[in-house]
Structure formats: structure tokens, C-alpha cells
Amino acid sequence: xxxxxxxxxxxxxxxxxxxxxxxxxxxxxxxxxxxxxxxxxxxxxxxxxxxxxxxxxxxxxxxxxxxxxxxxxxxxxxxxxxxxxxxxxxxxxxxxxxxxxxxxxxxxxxxxxxxxxxxxxxxxxxxxxxxxxxxxxxxxxxxxxxxxxxxxxxxxxxxxxxxxxxxxxxxxxxxxxxxxxxxxxxxxxxxxxxxxxxxxxxxxxxxxxxxxxxxxxxxxxxxxxxxxxxxxxxxxxxxxxxxxxxxxxxxxxxxxxxxxxxxxxxxxxxxxxxxxx
Amino acid sequence: xxxxxxxxxxxxxxxxxxxxxxxxxxxxxxxxxxxxxxxxxxxxxxxxxxxxxxxxxxxxxxxxxxxxxxxxxxxxxxxxxxxxxxxxxxxxxxxxxxxxxxxxxxxxxxxxxxxxxxxxxxxxxxxxxxxxxxxxxxxxxxxxxxxxxxxxxxxxxxxxxxxxxxxxxxxxxxxxxxxxxxxxxxxxxxxxxxxxxxxxxxxxxxxxxxxxxxxxxxxxxxxxxxxxxxxxxxxxxxxxxxxxxxxxxxxxxxxxxxxxxxxxxxxxxxxxxxxxxxxxxxxxxxxxxxxxxxxxxxxxxxxxxxxxxxxxxxxxxxxxxxxxxxxxxxxxxxxxxxxxxxxxxxxxxxxxxxxxxxxxxxxxxxxxxxxxxxxxxxxxxxxxxxxxxxxxxxxxxxxxxxxxxxxxxxxxxxxxxxxxx
Numbered sequence: 001x002x003x004x005x006x007x008x009x010x011x012x013x014x015x016x017x018x019x020x021x022x023x024x025x026x027x028x029x030x031x032x033x034x035x036x037x038x039x040x041x042x043x044x045x046x047x048x049x050x051x052x053x054x055x056x057x058x059x060x061x062x063x064x065x066x067x068x069x070x071x072x073x074x075x076x077x078x079x080x081x082x083x084x085x086x087x088x089x090x091x092x093x094x095x096x097x098x099x100x101x102x103x104x105x106x107x108x109x110x111x112x113x114x115x116x117x118x119x120x121x122x123x124x125x126x127x128x129x130x131x132x133x134x135x136x137x138x139x140x141x142x143x144x145x146x147x148x149x150x151x152x153x154x155x156x157x158x159x160x161x162x163x164x165x166x167x168x169x170x171x172x173x174x175x176x177x178x179x180x181x182x183x184x185x186x187x188x189x190x191x192x193x194x195x196x197x198x199x200x201x202x203x204x205x206x207x208x209x210x211x212x213x214x215x216x217x218x219x220x221x222x223x224x225x226x227x228x229x230x231x232x233x234x235x236x237x238x239x240x241x242x243x244x245x246x247x248x249x250x251x252x253x254x255x256x257x258x259x260x261x262x263x264x265x266x267x268x269x270x271x272x273x274x275x276x277x
Numbered sequence: 278x279x280x281x282x283x284x285x286x287x288x289x290x291x292x293x294x295x296x297x298x299x300x301x302x303x304x305x306x307x308x309x310x311x312x313x314x315x316x317x318x319x320x321x322x323x324x325x326x327x328x329x330x331x332x333x334x335x336x337x338x339x340x341x342x343x344x345x346x347x348x349x350x351x352x353x354x355x356x357x358x359x360x361x362x363x364x365x366x367x368x369x370x371x372x373x374x375x376x377x378x379x380x381x382x383x384x385x386x387x388x389x390x391x392x393x394x395x396x397x398x399x400x401x402x403x404x405x406x407x408x409x410x411x412x413x414x415x416x417x418x419x420x421x422x423x424x425x426x427x428x429x430x431x432x433x434x435x436x437x438x439x440x441x442x443x444x445x446x447x448x449x450x451x452x453x454x455x456x457x458x459x460x461x462x463x464x465x466x467x468x469x470x471x472x473x474x475x476x477x478x479x480x481x482x483x484x485x486x487x488x489x490x491x492x493x494x495x496x497x498x499x500x501x502x503x504x505x506x507x508x509x510x511x512x513x514x515x516x517x518x519x520x521x522x523x524x525x526x527x528x529x530x531x532x533x534x535x536x537x538x539x540x541x542x543x544x545x546x547x548x549x550x551x552x553x554x555x556x557x558x559x560x561x562x563x564x565x566x567x568x569x570x571x572x573x574x575x576x577x578x579x580x581x582x583x584x585x586x587x588x589x590x591x592x593x594x595x596x597x598x599x600x601x602x603x604x605x606x607x608x609x610x611x612x613x614x615x616x617x618x619x620x621x622x623x624x625x626x627x628x629x630x631x632x633x634x635x636x637x638x639x640x641x642x643x644x645x646x647x648x649x650x651x652x653x654x655x656x657x658x659x660x661x662x663x664x665x666x667x668x669x670x671x672x673x674x675x676x677x678x679x680x681x682x683x684x685x686x687x688x689x690x691x692x693x694x695x696x697x698x
Contacts, residue, residue: 020385022366040682041664107468107520108535109460123459126519129468131671219524220356221473225664226671240359241656243366243381 014249022245032250041225042251045233046258052229053206055141060202061195063149068156069183082157086150093147093211100143101128101216128216136217136227143212148205152198159194163187196270203266207259210235230255318591319347323364323374325357325578328527329544329615339599339606346591348373365583372586373596375578377409378417380652380694389582389589392416394597401621405643406577409652418579419600422610422617423625425543425575425643426474428560429528431553434461434537442558446482446507446565449538453516456537462518463511465536467525470517471508472667474525474540475562476574476659479504481648484568487658488651492691497684502676504565505666509673528552543639544615550635559635561642573639575647577620618643653691661686 009022014032016024036042071081088096104112107126114124127135163186171186172178188195210231217224223232234255238248324336333352340348351371353360362379364370365387378388392415395402399416406420428449430442438456443449453463467474477487477496483504486495511517518539521530528545530536532552540562549557561571580596582589599606604624611619612630618640619625631640665679 020362020366020381020387041660102522105520106522108518108522108530111520123515126468129470129519129671218356219468219473220526221467221469222660222663224469224472224667226667236660239363240356241362241379242660243362244657 010249010252013246014253016246018244018246018249020243020245025246028246032247033254036247036251036254041228041233042230044225045228045230046255048227049207049209049229051137052140052209052227053203055137056144056206057199057202059141059145060149060152061198063145064152064198065156065191067149067153068160069187071153072157072160082154085153088146089148089151091147093143094215096143096147097212097215100139100212105139131226134226139216140212140227143216144209147212152202155194155198156191159191160187163190199270200263200266203262204259207255317346318588319349320373320586320588320592320595321349321351321371322595323351323353323357323361323371325375326352326354327544327615329547332610332614335610335614339603339610343595343598345598346588346595348595365585368585370583370585372588372592373580373582375421375580376418377576377578378581380412380655383412383417383652384694387584388417389584389586389593390415390417391419391582391593391596394593394601395419398601398621401623403618403620403622403625405575405647405649406620409576409649410579412652418581419596420577420579420620421600421607423575423577423620423643424617425573425639425647426478426540427543427573427639427642428538428540428562429531429545429549430538430558430560431531431534431556432558433556442560443563444571445563446479446504446569449563450507450510450514450516453511453538454514457514457516461534462536463516463538465518465521465525465530465539466511467540468519468521469667470512470519470670471540472663472670475666476662477648477650477654478562478572478574479508479565481572481574482562482569483565484570486648486651487662488653488687488691492653492695494684494687494691496680499677500566500568502680504569505669505680506676507565508666508670512670513673531557542615543636543643544617546616546636546639548615555634557635559638559642561646571642571646572648573642573646575643575649653694654687655690655694658683658687658690 013022013024015027015029016032017026017028018024067085071078071085074081105127106114107124107129108114109118109124111124111127113127114122117125125135127139130136167186167190168182171182176182176185208231209229213227213229213232214223214235217227218232223236230251234248234251236242237251238245242248322336322340324333327333333350336352337350340350358376361370361374361376362382364374365382382388395407395416399407402420403423406423407416410416410418410420434456435442435452438452440452440455441448443452449464456463480487480496480501483500485498485501489495518530518536521535523529525540526542526545528539528541528549531539531541531545532549546559561573564570564572580600582592582596586592604621607619607621608624608628611617611624612628616630616636616639618631619628625631625640630636661683665674665683668674669676669679
């Protein structure tokens with residue numbers, strides 16, 4: 001009831017003029033759709049998502065895999081380090097965003113990042129407000145990396161621990177050099193199923209980006225036009241001061257279709273669902 | 278680990294449609310059960326979170342003093358305007374809320390007509406803040422206090438740099454650059470560089486407006502692009518303070534010496550005076566161009582009644598009692614905590630605290646140079662304008678091109694709201 005009714009109502013509402021109401025007011029056909037597709041802010045927000053996914057998916061994948069490989073090799077204190085790296089996953093996105101914004105990456109001289117850089121004579125940097133270069137991406141990507149790398153590390157650890165030891169022994173007998181060669185020909189192929197799952201989850205999570213963006217960049221007067229992901233834009237249109245629920249619904253339908261297409265393409269690319277998996 | 282394609286599509290497709298709604302949903306409706314004494318209404322009243330100490334206690338005291346109904350005050354931190362806008366769509370919103378009802382809310386019948394409550398003393402309300410609450414000859418909110426924004430400057434820093442308080446936008450840009458050092462920035466217009474808070478102020482300073490009195494776009498003029506283009510210099514010169522722990526509405530950055538000039542509100546004046554004594558002054562936003570004039574934005578939250586309230590009559594009686602009859606409470610609310618100008622002209626004239634020093638200067642700016650955001654200026658136009666201003670300031674985008682797009686959006690919005698009954 002709480003999934004399908006709002007979903008279908010949202011599709012229905014997208015064909016109506018619905019300012020400040022969730023009840024259809026006046027049928028407008030596809031006007032809301034054409035208006036959203038012509039809206040530069042909406043198309044820019046789709047670009048923002050693409051850029052974010054481009055940063056965060058490979059970065060999280062590489063970092064979580066590296067952490068998993070490192071923790072997996074530990075003879076002692078493995079449980080301790082696994083917990084240390086996993087703990088940020090329990091932290092709220094809102095809280096983490098506020099810590100990043102107010103303590104580490106604030107733009108004044110006593111912010112942590114600026115203090116450290118100041119020791120080397122660097123000028124203070126407004127991390128979230130500087131668009132050239134776009135330092136805000138550093139803040140956005142690092143906070144999400146910190147929050148989610150530990151979770152994916154645990155998935156990779158589980159995958160690593162399922163690789164039979166005999167494979168490594170056989171590789172050693174065949175003369176494979178430990179390190180990169182073993183990783184490339186044994187470990188990485190054996191992690192294929194885990195890698196596919198991690199990549200899919202990372203892309204879906206990137207689509208869901210809202211909390212850290214909103215808390216890092218919004219203020220009482222609105223949200224800047226850069227680094228505005230689709231959910232933030234649609235939230236502001238539909239549930240913010242605009243209260244244009246017709247157009248907001250049209251945007252949500254467009255976004256849902258895009259996600260569906262991306263998911264199918266990605267699933268086909270990874271060969272997901274094939275019998276050999 | 279395998280997912281079926283059906284599961285994946287289901288998950289992916291649901292995400293976007295439910296995401297925007299889920300992001301805003303919370304279990305706390307902000308409304309208690311009626312729970313009052315039998316035969317007696319319990320009214321839910323919302324206020325946004327004022328920064329000044331003592332304000333919350335004061336409004337709770339006023340509510341407790343009302344005898345004809347039980348009034349439960351909710352103090353709401355966060356993005357208050359968005360909260361009220363969303364709450365008005367549901368049946369669990371407040372009975373009374375402070376806010377600036379938008380044209381869509383008025384046209385959508387979300388707020389109650391309160392003309393009859395004000396009619397006897399209508400002329401005593403400052404027209405600058407009553408007009409934006411008036412639509413189609415009816416009044417939709419009772420102005421509580423007048424808030425204004427203005428430029429604070431640190432006298433000692435300006436005199437050390439041999440700079441006079443700026444009277445034109447060019448002088449302000451030059452002064453901000455000269456006042457910028459390794460530790461102190463010249464000017465603070467908010468962490469977004471001013472795109473959000475300045476709003477239409479630079480346009481009015483250039484002799485233009487957001488919407489003309491006859492309901493047309495007020496900035497379809499080359500002077501608008503010329504004025505807004507000057508803001509990029511502030512950013513390019515690195516004269517702007519950006520990324521401060523608190524934003525423009527809080528005077529902390531100014532008090533802590535992070536900036537020599539700050540755009541903030543009159544409400545911050547007691548805190549600034551306490552911290553800096555007489556080492557500060559206030560200015561209107563400086564004029565730009567031959568047709569320009571100094572400008573300060575004024576505005577007022579109004580006490581409004583939710584049309585979904587089950588206790589509309591009681592709610593109207595309460596806001597009449599508080600914001601029309603109880604002039605002592607109105608004066609206390611305006612002047613005992615932060616500084617605001619009473620919305621009633623008679624009270625503003627009596628207020629001794631507003632007759633001297635920087636407060637008196639501020640009041641004279643509000644009287645001589647104040648402008649209020651027109652009711653016809655809709656959120657869609659505002660978002661487009663803020664986005665354009667942000668791109669002009671930070672990216673050095675072409676002001677002409679950016680403004681043309683905003684003019685189109687605004688014209689289309691004006692056409693839309695005019696079509697409505």
C-alpha cells in the first residue's frame with residue numbers, strides 16, 4: 001500500500017497541474033514532461049548524478065577491495081580492523097555530512113583541512129563554495145567513501161574467504177608469483193560474483209544520493225545549482241517551496257525510466273542472471 | 278550472489294518514484310492529539326526557530342496567557358518554510374503558523390482570509406509588509422514584526438585601511454578587495470556568495486524591481502545584467518568569505534573578525550553591539566548606476582490560519598488577540614530579544630530602542646529605502662534567479678544570457694498565476 005499506491009498516484013499526478021495539492025487539478029497531458037525535459041536545472045541534475053557515479057563507484061570499489069585484501073592478510077587483530085573500517089557504516093549520513101561541513105572542510109582558517117594546509121603556507125579554501133576548481137566534489141566523495149567503504153569491504157571479505165586455499169596452492173606450484181600475478185589470475189576472477197553485486201549496489205546507491213548532498217550544500221535560502229542531484233531537485237520542486245507536485249511527479253517518472261534502462265543495460269553487460277552465475 | 282532482472286528492475290524503478298517522497302517523510306507530524314479540556318479547543322501553533330535567546334520562552338508565555346483556548350507552541354528548527362508548505366498539504370498541519378503565505382497557497386485555498394481581523398487597524402500596519410500579505414483585496418496573514426537586512430561594517434578595519442563606508446556598488450567591490458587579508462575577508466554575503474540572500478536587492482539597487490506594479494517582469498533591462506555582473510569580481514578577487522561555520526543570518530563571522538563587512542539582519546544588532554561596542558556601523562545595500570538607489574529588503578512573517586484546521590474560528594480569535602489586540606506582547610516580541618521593527622506604525626514610533634545609534638540608522642533605511650518581495654514573485658522564478666545569480670557570481674557566466682532565461686521563466690510564471698481564479 002505504501003509502495004504501489006504513491007507510485008501509481010505519482011504517475012497519475014504527472015499528467016495534471018497540481019500546485020500545492022496532491023489532488024489532480026487540471027489535465028495538462030505531457031506538459032509536465034516537456035517542461036521537465038526542457039528545464040536546464042533538471043538536465044544538469046542528471047549530469048551531476050552521472051559525474052557523481054563516475055567518481056564514487058570506482059573509488060568505493062577500489063578502496064573497499066583494497067581494505068578487504070589488507071584485512072584478509074592480517075594474522076592478528078583482523079576482527080579489530082574489520083570493525084574499525086566497518087563502524088562508519090553505522091553512522092548517519094546527516095551527522096557525517098555535518099562533521100565534514102562544519103569541522104573538517106569548513107572554509108575558514110580554523111577548519112581542520114585549512115589548518116593543516118595553512119602549516120604549509122596555503123591560503124584558506126572554501127571547500128563547498130569553490131566551483132573552479134570544484135573542490136565540493138572532494139568533500140562529497142570523501143564523506144560517502146568514509147561511510148560506505150567499510151560495508152563493501154565486508155562483502156569483499158566474505159568473497160575472499162570463500163576462495164578455496166587449494167587454488168592458491170595450485171597457483172604457487174605452477175609458479176605464479178605472489179602479489180599482483182596471484183591477484184590478477186586467481187583472486188580477482190574468483191570475486192566476480194561479489195564484484196557484480198557490489199557494482200550494482202554502488203550504482204543504485206549513487207542514484208539514491210540525497211542526504212549528504214542536501215546537508216552539505218543546502219542552506220535556508222535554497223540549494224546552489226552545482227552538484228544538485230536529481231532527488232534533491234525533485235524534492236525542492238515537489239515538496240519544497242515550489243510545491244509543484246505535477247512537475248515533480250513527471251520528473252520522478254523520467255528518473256525511474258532512466259534508472260530502469262541503466263539497470264537493464266548494466267545487468268546485461270555483467271551477464272547477470274545467466275545460468276552459469 | 279544473484280539478482281533476478283525482475284528484482285533489479287523493481288528495486289531500481291521504485292527508487293526514484295519513492296525517493297523524493299521518502300526523503301521528506303517523517304513520523305513526527307508535529308501535531309499532538311487534541312488532548313485539551315472538554316469543550317475547549319487546543320490550537321497547534323508553529324514558529325520557526327529564532328536565533329535570539331528568550332524568544333521561544335516569550336511566545337510560550339503569550340500562548341499560556343490566552344484563556345479562550347489551549348495553545349500548544351511548536352518551535353521548529355530546520356527549513357521552516359518547506360516544513361509548513363508540506364504540512365499544509367496534509368490534515369496534520371498546524372492550526373496557526375507564522376509564515377509568508379505564497380500566492381499558490383492563497384490561490385490553492387490553503388490559508389484562511391483574515392481581513393476582518395485587521396480591518397479596524399489596517400492603516401496602523403506598515404504597508405511595506407501588509408501589501409505582500411494582500412491578494413485580491415483580502416489579507417491572508419497578520420504581519421508580526423518587520424525584519425530587514427543590511428550591511429554591517431567594522432569601523433576600525435575600514436579606517437585602518439583608509440576606506441570610507443561604501444555608497445555605491447563599485448565602492449563596495451573595491452572596499453571588499455582592499456579589506457581582504459590573509460586572515461580577514463572583505464565581505465560576507467552568505468556561504469553561497471550571496472546568491473540566496475541577496476535576492477532582488479541588487480536589482481532594486483539598480484533602480485529595477487523583481488515584478489513591476491502592473492505585474493510584469495521588472496528586470497528585463499540591460500542595467501540588471503550590468504549590476505549582477507559586478508558580483509563576479511568579488512568572487513574572482515577572493516574578497517568574499519565563503520564556507521563560514523554559520524551563515525549570513527548569524528553575526529558570528531563578523532564578530533569573530535573573519536570579515537570586515539557582513540550582510541545580515543537587524544535582528545543581529547544586539548549581539549553585534551554587545552561584542553563590538555561602537556566599533557561598527559550599518560549601511561543599506563549601495564546604489565548602482567545613474568538610476569540606482571540605496572536599498573534594503575524588508576519582510577515580515579505573518580500569523581496565518583491553516584484552512585484545514587478544525588478550529589478555524591478559535592485560531593482566528595487567538596491571532597487577533599495576539600497580533601492585533603495585545604500590543605504589549607507585540608512590542609516585547611519585536612524588541613526584547615533580537616531587534617525587529619514592530620509591524621504596527623504606532624508601536625514602531627514609540628520604541629525607544631529604535632531611536633538611537635545603528636538601530637535608528639537601520640529604521641531610517643527601512644523607511645526610506647525598504648522594498649518587500651512582491652507576492653507575484655513565485656518560488657519557480659526565485660529558484661531560476663538564484664541559480665543564475667550563483668552561476669554569474671561563481672562561474673563568471675554571462676549575465677545577459679543568464680537573465681534572459683530567468684525573464685522567460687518569470688514571465689511564464691506570471692502568466693500562470695494570473696490565469697488562476
